[in-house]
Amino acid sequence: MSFGKIVAALVGVAVVAVGIGVGATWWLMKGGSAIASAEAAPVPEEELPPVDDRIYKYVSLEKVIVMLRGVEGEPAPHYLALDLVFKTPEKQERIAREQMPLLRSVAVKELSTLTMDRAGKMTVEELTATMNKAFSDRYARDRQERPFVDVMIGKLIVE
Structure with a gap:
């Protein structure tokens, strides 16, 4: 062989x-x-330990991609892609996961207003603050409590 x-x-x-x-x-x-x-x-509910409000879970919203507005006549389109991470109290994790389509929609709406020039000049901290404000405004408009305490950027690509 x-x-x-x-x-x-x-x-x-x-x-x-x-x-x-x-x-x-x-x-x-x-x-x-x-x-x-x-x-x-399943463990009966009375045997479960109490949920601590200080325990957080991190819920990811991956692959938020938007085309950036450019100058008319530019040869190539530009885009922004990012992954968002939501810091949520353990007891609200399920609610945050259920609201992922809403969160994606708010993120796309906010990010699609950016131009390539503006997006390229923004720091991660500025973009995070912009996203936090967009989510806060949406939940205030809907008169709902946010199911997360903070949004963070896990990945960012501007091209």
């Missing part, structure tokens, strides 16, 4: 072994055994 055939056979065995491992993990995570389903049993 040649060296190439031996390597091909070993790679094939490795791929099958990984596939079996992934399949078994999926089956167990899905609840394929009595042990897994017993561990996943």
Whole structure:
């Protein structure tokens, strides 16, 4: 048997072994055994520890992309892409996650007003302040409490 055939056979065995491992993990995570389903049993609410308002979760809103307004006659379009991270109290995490479409819409509306020149000159702190103000204004207009205490920028690309 040649060296190439031996390597091909070993790679094939490795791929099958990984596939079996992934399949078994999926089956167990899905609840394929009595042990897994017993561990996943819900804990009655009276046994849960109280939620501390000082415990925060971080909820991501990824890939907010907008075309930036440019000068008429520019050869190439410009865009801004960013990932937002919302710092939310643990007890309001579910609400924040449910409101992601609203948060994306507010972010796109605010960012789409920027020109390439303005976006390129803004610091991360200025852009964060702009986003916080946009979200605060929207929730004030809707007369709702924000389900997060702060918005941060996780990734920013201006091109």
